[in-house]
Amino acid sequence: MAHRVDHEYEYLFKIVLIGDSGVGKSNILSRYTRNEFCLESKSTIGVEFATRTLQVEGKAVKAQIWDTAGQERYRAITSAYYRGAVGAILVYDITKRQTFDNVQRWLRELRNHADSNIVLMMAGNKSDLNHLRAVSEQDGQALAEKEGLSFLETSALDATNIQKAFQTILTEVYHIVSKKALAAQEAKANASIPGQGTTINVAETSGNTKKGCCST
């Protein structure tokens, strides 16, 4: 969840990276948090984790990013990592149609196991491999609109849109969280106004009456 903490950052947001195996989740993570890319990275077993602090509308936000194993059977254990996540980036590979077709299954997975308010973003990764493209950007855009997700095509290899993707989802999360905080404050204020008002008013009127009496 979103915590307010008084360290070097004001907000801490947990984001999970999900999607089929081999779509480039780990490289998106390493590109974003360490500015590294490895053409031959190892398969992720279980989960991996990294953080990065950034500015969102003038506030220091620490993004805690969880990279999960993509193989289907790992869903049995990775769903435990969705707990407390405020955002999820659903990654597919634009050169592999199957990974795009599986986006629906990942969405269902999230709806079954993640927080219902989780902010979702879809990222079509490997946009540098345009000559091998199997999923058009329009298809991605259309699905994103249909499912109400924000959407970007990214490339961890040449760093296209990687920053933007995280900035977008974190900003969206920030808006929701700050709106929620505001709403909570208002609700609190609303709840306390009648009680407070009564006491103050009563005190004032009685005070006035007394004064009136004394002065006469």
Next chain:
Amino acid sequence: MMNSRVKKGNNMKNKNVNGSGDHLPSIKESRSPEGESEEKASVDEILDGEESNAGNKDSRESFFPWKEELESLVHGGVPKDLRGEVWQAFMGVKARRVERYYEELLAQENDDQHSNSSGVFSKWRKQIEKDLMRTFPGHPTLNRDSLRRLLLAYARHNPSVGYCQAMNFFAGLLLLVMPEENAFWALVTIIDDFFDGYHSEGMIEYQVDQLVFDELMRERFPKLVNHLDYLGVQVAWICAPWLLSIFINTLPWESVLRIWDVLLLEGNRVMLFRTALALLELYGPALITTKDAGVAINLLQSLVGSTFDSSQLVLTACMGFLAVTDSKLRKLRDKHRPSVLLDVEERTKRSRFSEALKGLAYTRYCVKNEPVSLLEEAKPAEDLADGDESKLESHSSYLDQLLCSLNADLVGSQPDIQEQVDWMKVELCRLLEDKRAAVLQAEELETTLVELVKEDNRRLLSAKVLARMEQEQRITEDARRNVEKDAAAQRFAVTMLQEKYEKAMDSIARMEKRVIMAESMLEATLQYESGQAEALSSPRTPHATLDSPRRKAGLLSFGLGWRDKNKPYELAKLDFEESTEQKSDPSTTQEETNSVNEQTLLN
């Protein structure tokens, strides 16, 4: 060396216990007779002059007097050049090996690839292909073709596991220290025996171990666990990569090999737990000072790149956690398994796309472990799960079927798998339809719920508004009452003032009367005096006698002077006239003053 045989004896014993679930009965059957001779061969090959009779656990100690020495040698690290051979000996690879089996599996795989049939195999094939280059990326001597063949053959050998990420690392590691076919049998031993149920669909045994590890950790490091709980770090986050990949990629290479030495010698998962606990012991002090979850997890993740004393780790693991034994772990697993199975069931129910194979793996797993108790469990469960009765019924009847077929004809289990898959596919379709209906219903319910909630919210809001309005009304009412009170008090004050004023006026009138009386008395006295004076001496200075009454009248007119402000102007004039007339005629003056007084009284 000897231990390997003993180990294998254990394995075989396990096999016999779980025999009904083995999908390769032909191999197993052939193993027992062949095993012993193979074993002899392997023993002779590696260590000369050892007694070759093994397979009996009870005779373990007597036949193997050097167990402790061997253990301590292994704890010290197996020599690099011997590692491959020693590992094979530990796992009884040579005994396990069945001629031509590996080739047959590969041939099957080849045929299948060309005919391009079964769905699951092609799925695993794709996944294996993806992971080939992602296994020890860039390693110069790892043969990727061997790795592919090895993994494909294993998937054929045990379709209940098929291919699971992490196996690529095991296979890669084994291929680096032994020939391809031996590596296959070693992989079979590790996945089928040591880590049975770990990497299969559903990963049930892993989930059980996760809970076991959680409990052990809480027992051994209560403070650390408290701190991690406080930070919001779940034990699963830490131990998943450790347990699932047996520390490959999570610790430096040397440490991984040293841990594998011990683990393969012992032939169970005890070393896995001991090492994980040792890591927490070594890094606990650093972990407990971390201030947020990210730092804590980063610390544990960065172990792979750190300089590391692997001897210390192995020593801590083996000496520091002697209480963690195989029997203890078994007990703990039995304790936690039901909750995991329940969770898995729950999850399967909940998730809208349960796979046929997951069910297959689950069934296979259950049949393998406790064929009878599951059936017994399934029946009371029927009563509990009202909605899924039919499913469970078919499930249990299917289990019956499966059991019968397994017991009756063990050789026929290979085609049985195909049947299982087919049946599961049918089941899947039915389930999917059920799910779809359920989803629709759920959505309907959700919308109604949302509406209800909205209505509720509205009602709540209006109630709040009403309450506020009421309160405000009450406040204004109070204020009004106060103002009324105020007004009454002021009115009262006004009447009081009026009364006081009237009283004052009364007293003034009385005083005036008294003044008049005094004046008349004075007048009378004056008249009397003047009369006397006239009578006494008329010729004597009339001026002086006239002087005194005039002065007194002036005094009187002055005494009443304060009333001039209220008196009309005529009266003042009259007063003036009076005073002038007084000079000429005192008698008229008196009359005049009387009339004036009367007038003032009237006022």
